[in-house]
Amino acid sequence: MFDVGFMELLLLAIIGVVVIGPERLPGVARTVGKYVGQGRRFIHSIQRQIEQEVKIDELNKQIIAEDEQPMSQADLDAKLSQNGQVENTIHQPEAETIHQPEADATHQPETETIHERR
Template identity: 30%
Template sequence: MFDIGFWELLVVGVVALLVLGPERLPGAIRTTMKTVRSVKSTASGFKQEVEHQLRVHELHENLKKAEQQGLEDISPELQKSVDELKNAAESVQEPYKKK
């Protein structure tokens, strides 16, 4: 992502040491790392949500195609999507079925 080499990091470290001093530098590093981790976590969560929404949209489109064809003589890909949606619907209804 960023093209930062060893020498660039060394220069940044020396400047940070001069500006912050040896007492505050470890705390600043911890705070920076915590912020970077939270940003990465947020970005990862966002990416997973977008992928999930794209998959749902794809399944929805495949279901529309299958319904237009009357759920008969559909391609194996569409049949797989329809079966996946049926299984998901059954798993959602499972806890509510009377025993």
């Protein structure tokens, strides 16, 4: 990105040692590296969002163009036949229903009444 060579890094290290000092230089370098990494991730996420928005916009334009375009009768018939084929493959014929004999309404099971004592 910045095209930094070995000589530039060496010069930055010498300036860092002189200005910051050898004791604080590793901590400062770590902090700077952390912020540079966060900046790169932020820029990368913005690029991804922009690319997604561009793709969504292109798809919306495609959808609008297809909706505005009139369909011929052959296209409609082809789509209907495709839908019919899919529908026929999904819906299988129903199995035969098994009829169970109905319960005899005249026969009632015997019940026992329990009276509570007060």
